[in-house]
Amino acid sequence: MQRPALRALLLAATTLAMAPLPTEAAAPAAPASEAGAKATSAADAAFEALYTSEWEWRRSLWGPDEDNPQDTPALPDVGPEAQAEKLARWSKVKAKLARIDTAALSRENQINYAVYANQIDALLTEQQYRDYEKPFNADTSFWGNLAARVREPVKDEPGARAMLAMLRDIPRYYDQQIANMRAGIARGFTAPRVTLAGRDEGIAQVIAAGASEENVFFAPFADLPDTIPQATRTQIEADALRVIKADVIPAHGKLLAFLRNEYTPAARTSLGADKLPDGRAYYLSKIREFTTLEKTPEEIHQLGLAEMARIRARMDDVMREVGFTGTLGEFFEHLRTDPQFYPKTPEELLYRAAWIAKSFDGKASQYFGRLPRSRFAIKPVPDDIAPFYTGGRGGPGIYLVNTYDLPSRPFYSQVALTLHESAPGHAFQMPLAAENTALPAFRRDTYLSAYGEGWALYCEALGEDMDMYETPYDLFGMLSYQAWRASRLVVDTGIHAKGWTREEAQDYLRSNTALSNHEIETEVDRYISWPGQALSYYMGELAFLDARAKAKAALGEKFNIRAFHDAVLEIGSVPLPLIDARVDQLIAEGGVGPYPDEE
Incomplete structure (x- = not known):
């Protein structure tokens, strides 16, 4: 489905990243051409030296972050001098970036510049708002x-x-x-x-x-x-x-x-980010950080309401298919309370997740040309964090399944959850980026929530194309998960810009998803304490869905789903406008993906 407002925003934002390269002067002006080549080389060299130096320094700051563990265990310096150094360093880097002639950069470095400038802006803004003074939330500490x-x-x-x-x-x-x-x-x-x-x-x-x-x-x-x-x-x-x-x-x-x-x-x-010091501006900065787009809370709120209406219509269809004659709210309650939908032992849930993951393995080559070398394990969420943790979480080498409070872990959500958190979601996309040595290190080893979570949510919807949802209840579980993420657009902006209470946020999720009451409570607390992060999922998925629809419309019979997936995955974790830009390149190349021998 094409969404014109989002499409226009994406295209506008790609202007810098995909600006045409300088053309050589027509003969006989060879000296001008040579001068142009030297200028491009000098611009590239200056930019590459800047990001290489800063990236090495940035890596030296990392401590025991779960996404970026160092080989040698060490704890970071988070004291006042270190915080001042970060502020000064990233301020200087931003000023130097502004002096680089982006038109003189190679095409590859124009893309690198767009990704890197986004990273620096986010890092600098966090320092300016002193986010380090609030170093934990309901999800992560x-x-x-x-x-x-x-x-x-x-x-x-x-x-x-x-x-x-x-x-x-x-x-x-x-x-x-x-x-x-x-x-x-x-x-x-x-x-x-x-x-x-x-x-x-x-x-x-x-x-x-x-x-x-x-x-x-x-x-x-x-x-x-x-x-x-x-x-x-x-x-x-x-x-x-x-x-x-x-x-x-x-x-x-x-x-x-x-x-x-x-x-x-x-x-x-108070609950909302708008109640923090300089709160309205702070929340806008979080929207930019977690969506990589310039959107207002009201725009996102209205988009969420529209998407919820569309998803609810599909939910109604599935509910009628299984013969349930009550209201959608009554169907949600039936799903939350009927024991047939819930595991009796932790092993039952873990085995189900493993079966789903292996079922995808049998279909992977039909939808992806390049598969990651990295494999992943399936383990339960550790006991000390399980009561407040999400239903599952994945990444390089791991898919954690939450076996705490089994009556809140429905089977009908497991297919969507597994596709999101394991393969082809987080345990698939992140290793592919890390293994792509054609990307500079600052792109291989960093994670943008809008891209990563958007991709994982897209993978839930892709499960329908792959025939992963074997029963109508599995399909409804996927739709409930889609509604869960679309409702975040409504709930997050409701809490942080419209004065919603905790109870209003919980009631909205309860009325629009089949999430268990325990999950609803932990999720809402997560959104309250982590402004903006919840927006990244659905905004990111829309970017992937729109890019795929654009490629199909432009390429017609030449459209190849494997080439599309390979193209959008090879670029690593990037701001959302660059997904659209990569698809423009795919279209210009006649639909041939980055790994044609594997298509």
Whole structure:
């Protein structure tokens, strides 16, 4: 389906990225042509030197981020001097980018420039609004990321020593985070209080486990490889228990006391981002960050309402197909409460996810020419975060399935969830980008939510083309998931720009999706505490759907679904307008994808 308003916006935004390359002067003006080539080369060299230097510096800042783990475990410096350095560095980079003659760049670097400039704008804006003073939300926390980081065993003695050094550094890291949060309290820049209940459970579990082998921070040392001599392994294990007792547990105790006694009582009682300091501008910055588009809250809200009406009409059709004679709301309640739709054991849910993933493997070559080398495991979400976690989450090497509260994990959602979180969604797209050595590192190793989540949501809809939805209930589960993401456009803007209450947001999801009540509650708290992120999914999917419709209309019988998918995946995680630009190139090349021998 073509959406003219979005199409116009996308095309306008691609002007810089896909500007025509300078043409050579007509003969006999050879010197002018040579001068033009030298200018292009100089512009490219200046740009490449700028992003290479900044990217190496940026990587040096990374700590135990779950999406960007370093080979050597280390905790980042999040103190005031480091924050000032980030602000200064990215301000200078932005100024230097503005001085580069983009028309003199090669075609490839014009695209790289558009991607890189978007990254720098987002990073700089976060520093300007001091987002680091609110370093966690209802979905993700720095202590939760750290606990996830240490779950994997170390591979050798140097790795074990580096892990021990990181654990000793936790008190410093947590103290810096606490200082940042205190600064946030002082200016009214905190997480909403209503979203904080129970979010410190993982911290309390670390303390309760004590200096024992049951503590999650002992996990890296629980199965040291035999390549380490036995005496050394024994010493490392003893050192780990001592560090957990002397450093890890006291740091968690201090953090827990701060969150319960100081932060939560001082946290704001308002919900919307527009109630934060300079809140309206802040929310607009989050819309830009998470959609890569210039859209107003009202535009997004109205788009969400229109999409919800379209999806509800399809839901009605499926409901009638299965013979349900009540209202759509009654059908939602039937799906939420009938035991036939829910697993009885965690293994039942995990096995179902594995079956769906392998079923896609049998169809993959029909829809994709290039497949990633990386494979993924299917594991349950860890117990300490499961109560507040989404139904599942995927990425390179992993598909986490939430087996907590089984009556909230319906079978009818599993096909859509698995296509989104595993293959061909996150555990497929992200490795493909990382494996594409033709892209510069800053494009291979970073993730834009609008592209990544948009692609994963597109994969849910693609499941219908691939005949993955074997029953009408499976199809309804996909439509419910589509409605869930479309409703986020309404709910996120409702909360952060229109004064919606938590109850209004929950009621909207309850009236328009088949999500369980537990999922509705955790999801709404996530949207409240993470402004704008929820917008990325459906806005991104619309960009992929519109690009596919455009390619089919232009290419006719030459349209090849594998070539289309290969084309939009080879560019990595990019601002949404560049999806459209890549499809323009695909059309200009007669529908031949980037890997013609594999089509």
